[in-house]
Amino acid sequence: MTTEIATMDSLKSKITDRIRNSFVELIPEEAWKTMVANEIDTLITTKTDRSSALQNLIKDELLDRFRKIIKEELDSQQIYMYGKASDFVKEVIKETAPTLIEELFGRIVQDAVLTIQNNLVRY
Numbered sequence: 001m002t003t004e005i006a007t008m009d010s011l012k013s014k015i016t017d018r019i020r021n022s023f024v025e026l027i028p029e030e031a032w033k034t035m036v037a038n039e040i041d042t043l044i045t046t047k048t049d050r051s052s053a054l055q056n057l058i059k060d061e062l063l064d065r066f067r068k069i070i071k072e073e074l075d076s077q078q079i080y081m082y083g084k085a086s087d088f089v090k091e092v093i094k095e096t097a098p099t100l101i102e103e104l105f106g107r108i109v110q111d112a113v114l115t116i117q118n119n120l121v122r123y
Contacts, residue, residue: 027035039054077088085093093100 024032042055078086079088
């Protein structure tokens with residue numbers, strides 16, 4: 001039973017690959033080059049919310065690769081050290097401190113400045 005399922009899956013895969021390759025072969029070389037060039041040009045120059053199939057493919061592939069790289073990096077680090085920051089976490093904080101502080105306290109400080117400004121205008 002298992003061999004039969006594996007054989008059917010491999011047969012379907014081979015048929016799918018053959019059909020896909022046949023369709024690609026039907027496209028003339030110059031037309032193919034033009035399509036690829038247009039997709040690359042659209043990818044580089046377009047600033048709209050619409051995405052092409054190639055853009056989505058590239059985005060998905062890059063996200064998968066980034067996730068894998070990040071997971072490997074985090075898996076290779078000792079992240080938790082029983083109540084204190086690990087060396088890895090300390091390094092992340094050092095590298096991101098300006099942005100971290102701005103994100104954490106920016107709104108609070110902005111509101112305080114606006115309150116002071118509004119109070120000064122009243123008097």
